[in-house]
Amino acid sequence: MVTPAVASSHTDTADAVVLTRRPGRWIDGFDPENTAFWESEGRPIARRNLGWSIYAEFLGFIVWQLWSIVVVMLPAAGFTFTTSEIFWLISLPSLVGATLRFPYTFMVPRFGGRNWTIVSALLLLIPAILLGVAVGNPETPFWMMLCIAALAGFGGGNFASSMSNITYFFPQREKGWALGLNAAGGNLGTSVAQFLVPIVVSLAAGIGLGLPLAGWMWVPLILVAAWGAWRYMDNLSSAKAxxxxxxxxxxxxxxxxxxxxxxxxxxxxxxxxxxxxxxxxxxxxxxxxxxxxxxxxxxxxxxxxxxxxxxxxxxxxxxxxxxxxxxxxxxxxxxxxxxxxxxxxxxxxxxxxxxxxxxxxxxxxxxxxxxxxxxxxxxxxxxxxxxxxxxxxxxxxxxxxxxxxxxxxxxxxxxxxxxxxxxxxxxxxxxxxxxxxxxxxxxxxxxxxxxxxxxxxxxxxxxx
Known part of the structure; x- marks a missing residue:
């Protein structure tokens, strides 16, 4: 069933915005440039989507940069990689993440911002879980570690789709503020990963868990991001490639x-x-x-x-x-x-x-x-x-x-x-x-x- 919701009349034009909501949290007619609609209905919708977008992108940056801190702990866990191999584990997620940003940009218009946020968040489970498994065994070969590090690039691609999605929700006069918050929230993920991982791993070592927790610790938070996107975010039909x-x-x-x-x-x-x-x-x-x-x-x-x-x-x-x-x-x-x-x-x-x-x-x-x-x-x-x-x-x-x-x-x-x-x-x-x-x-x-x-x-x- 389609449930229409009518905003109050526009303060600048005679046209009122009529929102049409369809199954799957699709919204037709979203017009952030309409002042009356923006002040009444548009802003709360946009801010709700921005909040969950920041959280999902924040986790994307965490997964993207996990290897930057994990590699420092590999020698203590029994791994004997060379300095050059360590640098490849550090740099490959960035190479893959940068490349994924181009197709990710077009995923929001193709599948919807809410839908793609769910998918892109769930994709983070793959590198997080595989990292947790791989670092628990010092016999894991370098080529396999390199493949898992490459999959962390999923987190780098999230930035492009997240920024693309949010730009459709805000009027021109507020895009800079919204995109700035979105970007800053994501960038902070790198710092949080480098701060929390050594603390959690060192504390967990006392109970026999240790380095694998560097990957496993993010799984519940990733699931929360996917659930939040499913429950609270929206798809805009006005988002066009x-x-x-x-x-x-x-x-x-x-x-x-x-x-x-x-x-x-x-x-x-x-x-x-x-x-x-x-x-x-x-x-x-x-x-x-x-x-x-x-x-x-x-x-x-x-x-x-x-x-x-x-x-x-x-x-x-x-x-x-x-x-x-x-x-x-x-x-x-x-x-x-x-x-x-x-x-x-x-x-x-x-x-x-x-x-x-x-x-x-x-x-x-x-x-x-x-x-x-x-x-x-x-x-x-x-x-x-x-x-x-x-x-x-x-x-x-x-x-x-x-x-x-x-x-x-x-x-x-x-x-x-x-x-x-x-x-x-x-x-x-x-x-x-x-x-x-x-x-x-x-x-x-x-x-x-x-x-x-x-x-x-x-x-x-x-x-x-």
Missing amino acids: DFAGSAAALREGHMWLLSLLYIGTFGSFIGFASVFPKLIADQFPEFSALHIGAAAVSLAFLGALVGSLFRPLGGRLADRFGGARITIAAFAVMAIGAFGILGVLALGQFWAFLLCFLVLFAATGVGNGSTYRMIPIVFSARAVARKEGDAAAVQRRAAAALGLISGIGAYGGFMVPQVLNASQLSTGTYEGAFIGFGIVYIVMLVITLLVYGIPRAALDGRRI
Whole structure:
């Protein structure tokens, strides 16, 4: 049976919004741009869906980054993998997750936001359970561990479908706030995983459970996410796949340039967050786990936490001072942080090492927010410079670019660990990698300055 619900009349137009609810929690006629409907019915529906979306994406990031902290504990569990093999276990989830972001973007229009959130949440059970089984047996071969790590990429794909879903629920004036909350909630999952896993595993070791709990502990929470999506989320029939907008975005040169900058900011964040526990264990093993009673705590979680918390600040600063200026400043601080880490590695001072890394993480967080904020502004400026009159087409192209760039940027999570791996294999140290990172950040700073920091006719004479 179909049950219609009629909103009060619109304050701006004579048309009232009529919601039609169909079985499977499908909603027809959802129009967040209708002010009266939004204030009466739309906002509560949108916020309910946002809350469960954040929770599901949060768990996605946890599963995506589980291996970043688990690999540090493998030697104590009897595994004898090489440093290079460890780096592959760290980086492969990011490679798979980044690739899955592209098809995941189109799953919401195809299957419905609620339906796909249920499916994508349940998919997290596979890597979580398999991890719990595999790490309980030191005889598990490396190839099998690598396959299980690759499946953790399901969690990385969740970001794209979650962001795609939420954008349909909110009006233009509130999309930035909603998407920012959604993204920040997801990013925090990395920090939570790196904080809780060592504590739970160390406490569980006393009762004969230990490392397998690193995977099993998330199973009940994943089931809650799937149940919550089934019970409280909605599918919007207004969510349509925009293949034409994606194709148009791919033809825009600035999309590729912004993708490069996003690899530098978000890619650095997720890449360094994944390797931070490993770097601490390698360079300062005495600080790899701090013991508080029977619990072991890793300070590596601070990096992802700082980066996540600074991301919204980057967006706010970009709104006030301009995205290009803040991104330039972020790359400058990232370069300082990279060269600072290079210096403290030679000194062997852990607290200086930690401080430099936290500065680097803070800058990546700010850069994430400011670079992401630049994307719709750049596309708008390009449209004005070209004298394009179709505002809807411009908006669709910019929206498609946001999804594509978020996927491309995530490849940095694979690149950063592999650059560190290459440096370790070739020289026996990480110094060469950090020299390279610092130089790359300076190059990206110059690109941002020349293309977006200086007014150009191709961007309607704007300083982005």
